[in-house]
Amino acid sequence: MKTLIDSTNALIDGLAAIRLQFSVADQFPAEILAAAEAAAGRLPTEHADRTDRRFVTLDPATSTDLDQAFAIERSGGDLLLHYAIADVAWFVDDGDAVDQEAWRRGTTIYLPDGKAGLYPPILTEGAASLLPAVSRPAVIFTTRVDADGNVHLDGAERAVIRSTAKLAYDSVDAADLPPDFDELSRRIDAAESRRGAARVDPPEQEVSALGDGRYQLTFRPRLRSEEQNAALSLASNLAIADALLAARTGLFRVMPEPDEKAVQRLRHTAQALGLTWPEMEPLAQFEKTLNLSDSRHAAFTLAVRRASGGASYVPYREGVVPWHAPMAASYVHATAPLRRLADRYVVRAALAVANGQPVPPAVSSAFERLPQVMARADARDGQIDRAVIDLAEALMLKGSEGTLFKAVVTDADEHGLRIQLCDLPVVARVRGQGGTPGDRIQVKLIAADPLRHTITFERAG
Structure with missing residues (x-):
């Protein structure tokens, strides 16, 4: 539980x-x-x-x-x-x-x-x-x-x-x-x-x-x-x-079921995690191919849980x-x-x-x-x-402030970009515009505060 x-x-x-x-x-x-x-x-x-x-x-x-x-x-x-x-x-x-x-x-x-x-x-x-x-x-x-x-x-x-x-x-x-x-x-x-x-x-x-x-x-x-x-x-x-x-x-x-926008966001998440999801394959079918002993696959299942309509x-x-x-x-x-x-x-x-x-x-x-x-x-x-x-x-x-991370934009709105880090099972937000879902970007870790349970990234040039 x-x-x-x-x-x-x-x-x-x-x-x-x-x-x-x-x-x-x-x-x-x-x-x-x-x-x-x-x-x-x-x-x-x-x-x-x-x-x-x-x-x-x-x-x-x-x-x-x-x-x-x-x-x-x-x-x-x-x-x-x-x-x-x-x-x-x-x-x-x-x-x-x-x-x-x-x-x-x-x-x-x-x-x-x-x-x-x-x-x-x-x-x-x-x-x-x-x-x-x-x-x-x-x-x-x-x-x-x-x-x-x-x-x-x-x-x-x-x-x-x-x-x-x-x-x-x-x-x-x-x-x-x-x-x-x-x-x-x-x-x-x-x-x-x-x-x-x-x-x-x-x-x-x-x-x-x-x-x-x-x-x-x-x-x-x-x-x-x-x-x-x-x-x-x-x-x-x-x-x-x-x-x-x-x-x-x-x-x-x-x-x-996750709506069309959520499924598209999941496709970008799969891209970030290096997973191959055939374009015409439904989400339910793709999920059956996942191997949860692989951390990338496990991270994707967390993304699916978050993407559902609730x-x-x-x-x-x-x-x-x-x-x-x-x-x-x-x-x-x-x-x-x-x-x-x-x-x-x-x-x-x-x-x-x-x-x-x-x-x-x-x-x-x-x-x-x-x-x-x-x-x-x-x-x-x-x-x-x-x-x-x-x-x-x-x-x-914490302790990795200033480090650059590869990420993929999974969603964009008036508040900024939602990103999935490529090498860690971390979903975060980056302020600012200028990105569209599917973009590969680099972000810099500005702060990680466990007591406030917050992480701050900014987009790197």
Whole structure:
């Protein structure tokens, strides 16, 4: 969930400034903590016993806020994905103190030096987290995945589960996973290819020390286990989206394709990074050729993320098909309720729909209010992510003032030029006119201030 790793703690002062600038709430008020502690003691009384099913979790090694656990079984030629999601709604009531605080926060904020949770740790890292070897209330969504990767929500139930293992991306062994884990992710990947989906999951960047107070930014390629685990969440979210659409309700995650101007800007970015993008090849097709172990390709995926029109949430509207262009499908967020406010309500709606029950009025009402709340949280999170990257880039460039860099102009407006450095994954602005997209120019680094997370370039003659 972090965009950048800082194992050197080189960013600590700058991160403190970012937390202050964006009013990141590190602590919860005493009354919220007390309410959460009381809620954590609730015993599950409306849940089936599924502790005999072998669920496991797969996350970063240090994660303790575990939203999802999974089990897989065969059903003829189909695979059944039993995806257990933390039953946050069991602990948080509509309108209670914890709920009101969550509506103020919207999401968990992740920074390289820690996180600011959506809910108090006694819930997210304790009573509601699907930790191993303890019984936990969950909502199990069973998704049927056929041989072609098509998904269908077979059912949902509240149940108590007992995860048998907390597996980590960087150390998981195939023997630890359900036998059909690879096959299920293969099917989902194949279905994505047929749909023409173009999910962009940029790798994390990492600050590493070079010595003498110098640092560099490198990319940490996503592990295969991360990609496969993401396929499980994707399958569940797609199946839930279809079920909610059929029931004419829900809250959907939508995202447009990059517009023509953004695609042209990306072509200039590819040029700057030395990537060959055939003129007639669509962006989605070009993305499939990228190798994220190559830092130039990884930098391009970051540019794609920045170039998109931005994702948002929309409630169901009669006659409108909510569309997520990178997924090439209707899509919801339901699998991370410990970290996103909206997911708690989508889970509740899907649980009701799957069991032939009406969606609770409080959930339907929330669907109308959540888009604005989540948009505000998404905007804040995006600004923080950008500030963190700016901080790391400024740290990397500090001490190189006066150095000339090759760059390509990716965009031009009344404020000046937007540039992509050719040899570093840095996007910056240069004041002044006299350039058009696609121009190759030289720029001089004037200043790099990590505390203000700013970089200043000027065009060199």
